[in-house]
Every structure is written in C-alpha cells, then in structure tokens.
Amino acid sequence: METKSAIMANSVEKLKNSNIRITPQRYAVLEYLIQSESHPTADEIYQSLSGNFPNMSVATVYNNLKLFTKIGFVQEMTYGDASSRFDFSCTQHYHAVCENCGKVTDFHYPELDELEKGVQDLVGFKIVRHRLEVYGLCPECQKAKEQ
Incomplete structure (x- = not known):
C-alpha cells in the first residue's frame, strides 16, 4: 500500500x-x-x-x-x-454513513468485486465502476441513543 x-x-x-x-x-x-x-x-x-x-x-x-x-x-x-x-x-471502497451525525466510514468488501464480474457476465455490460453505501448509526451515536 x-x-x-x-x-x-x-x-x-x-x-x-x-x-x-x-x-x-x-x-x-x-x-x-x-x-x-x-x-x-x-x-x-x-x-x-x-x-x-x-x-x-x-x-x-x-x-x-x-x-x-x-x-x-x-x-x-x-x-x-x-x-x-x-x-x-x-482504491475501490465503499461507505457506511451514519444517519444521525453524518459520519462516513470507508470499508472494503472483496466479494463485491466478484459481484461486479458476475453482473458483467450476466448482462453483457463492461462494468467500469460501482458504488455502495450502507446507512445506520455509528458506534458513538448508538451509545448516545442508549444513554
């Protein structure tokens, strides 16, 4: 790296x-x-x-x-x-977004690279990029909500 x-x-x-x-x-x-x-x-x-x-x-x-x-x-x-x-x-990576405070955290999930290839084979597109975001509450906001 x-x-x-x-x-x-x-x-x-x-x-x-x-x-x-x-x-x-x-x-x-x-x-x-x-x-x-x-x-x-x-x-x-x-x-x-x-x-x-x-x-x-x-x-x-x-x-x-x-x-x-x-x-x-x-x-x-x-x-x-x-x-x-x-x-x-x-590098290709994805984002987890906190719906409360807006914090954005990067993550990489290698299986999604395989999914991209599978979609390319399935539909015939030449896939050049993809984007994934997941939404929830970050650890800090979870703690604050519990208190």
Whole structure:
C-alpha cells in the first residue's frame, strides 16, 4: 500500500502531466484530501486552510474539488440535502454513513468485486465502476441513543 506522501507525489505528477498548474492553494486542498479520513465538505476544507491562505475563498476550494472530481482523483458524495462530501479515492471502497451525525466510514468488501464480474457476465455490460453505501448509526451515536 502506498504511503500518503507517495500518493501525493504521484497525484502532483499526474496534474503536471495533464498541464494543470500546481498553485499553492490547489496543492493544499489536494494534500488535505489525501491526509483526511473524514470525507470533508468544501466548507470544512476552507475552514481548515483559510488560516494559511487568507485570500482563498470557498469558491477556490470548490473549483479545485470539481477539477479533482473531473479528473478522477476525488469522488463527490451527495447524501440527501446535506453538503457534498469529498473523498480522495485511490482504491475501490465503499461507505457506511451514519444517519444521525453524518459520519462516513470507508470499508472494503472483496466479494463485491466478484459481484461486479458476475453482473458483467450476466448482462453483457463492461462494468467500469460501482458504488455502495450502507446507512445506520455509528458506534458513538448508538451509545448516545442508549444513554
């Protein structure tokens, strides 16, 4: 498994190869996403980075997130009416979403890779990706509900 610094270096190289300028703000947003394990919103990223970039706007963060989504670095996750969350995705994985607090936890379930192949064989589609989300209450919200 690649280290986060190797993922960052590889991502920057891909941006350069696509003739995308590596501005300090763009680098910071990308680095934040790679380091983050919380599936942040654009506003959360902005709040975290604004101290280091006082002239940066939420629109700058959002535009960079849209660029990263377009080139396949980032997955935009929309759940109901809440703000979109963003996930730097270098491997296929799935999400468990807490319906109470909105926490999103990654998980991998290898049998779903086999399911994808089975569906491809069954319907003849060339499957390029799939998405799975499960919903419930995270351990913290379960504890709070019990008290």
